[in-house]
Amino acid sequence: DIQMTQSPSSLSASVGDRVTISCRASQSISRFLNWYQQIPGKAPKLLINGASSLQSGVPSRFSGSGSGTDFTLTISNLQPEDFATYYCQQSYGTPPWTFGQGTKVEIK
Amino acid sequence: QVQLVESGGGLVKPGGSLRLSCAASGFTFNDYYMSWIRQAPGKGLEWLAYISSRRTYTNYADSVKGRFTISRDNTKNSVYLQMNSLRAEDTAVYYCARRNSDNDDYYALDYWGQGSLVTV
Numbered sequence: 001d002i003q004m005t006q007s008p009s010s011l012s013a014s015v016g017d018r019v020t021i022s023c024r025a026s027q028s029i030s031r032f033l034n035w036y037q038q039i040p041g042k043a044p045k046l047l048i049n050g051a052s053s054l055q056s057g058v059p060s061r062f063s064g065s066g067s068g069t070d071f072t073l074t075i076s077n078l079q080p081e082d083f084a085t086y087y088c089q090q091s092y093g094t095p096p097w098t099f100g101q102g103t104k105v106e107i108k
Numbered sequence: 109q110v111q112l113v114e115s116g117g118g119l120v121k122p123g124g125s126l127r128l129s130c131a132a133s134g135f136t137f138n139d140y141y142m143s144w145i146r147q148a149p150g151k152g153l154e155w156l157a158y159i160s161s162r163r164t165y166t167n168y169a170d171s172v173k174g175r176f177t178i179s180r181d182n183t184k185n186s187v188y189l190q191m192n193s194l195r196a197e198d199t200a201v202y203y204c205a206r207r208n209s210d211n212d213d214y215y216a217l218d219y220w221g222q223g224s225l226v227t228v
Binding site for chain 1: 143152153154155158167169170203208212213214215216217218219220221222223
């Protein structure tokens with residue numbers, strides 16, 4: 001199975017900051033990489049698929065990049081509603097479609 | 109609008125069984141693959157299973173293979189997860205989710221239910 005490793009596991013940031021979260025796959029997954037946001041007590045929400053394609057309605061301060069094994073989620077101008085846990089997930093080939101362990105973005 | 113509503117969760121003893129249901133609305137259900145994902149308390153997300161739109165293909169995580177069965181009834185716009193031989197480590201919130209369209213270049217889980225808590 002493909003393993004997904006996110007870093008850092010948590011970070012503290014202030015409103016207005018630029019935040020970067022990394023995700024690494026154990027083998028090449030082309031651009032089959034998705035990012036989800038989960039607010040405590042809520043279901044995950046798809047933000048980005050195909051490594052960089054923003055879902056409809058997702059603010060443009062969210063962006064994704066990368067291909068192969070290394071990927072990045074960037075949140076520019078962090079807003080109060082962005083404090084949440086973010087998960088990467090690979091959807092390469094047949095399942096299992098594994099998730100990273102998550103990155104919790106907390107208020108500094 | 110797309111809605112997914114899980115039901116059937118609850119408290120069950122180790123070794124017991126439970127069947128989760130997920131009722132879908134707001135889209136043409138039989139055009140989409142569906143998945144189940146779970147989240148243990150305070151932990152991350154674990155993909156469990158998926159089923160193709162016409163029920164011809166299923167796939168499972170090793171952690172549940174042989175114990176859990178995913179199925180669907182396209183006449184009822186519903187997907188199910190039959191869970192047998194339950195263990196304490198199966199305690200989690202269980203989510204159903206829709207896989208995006210075959211027309212999309214890259215697959216993802218684009219809509220999720222609110223989750224159903226299973227306690228073993």
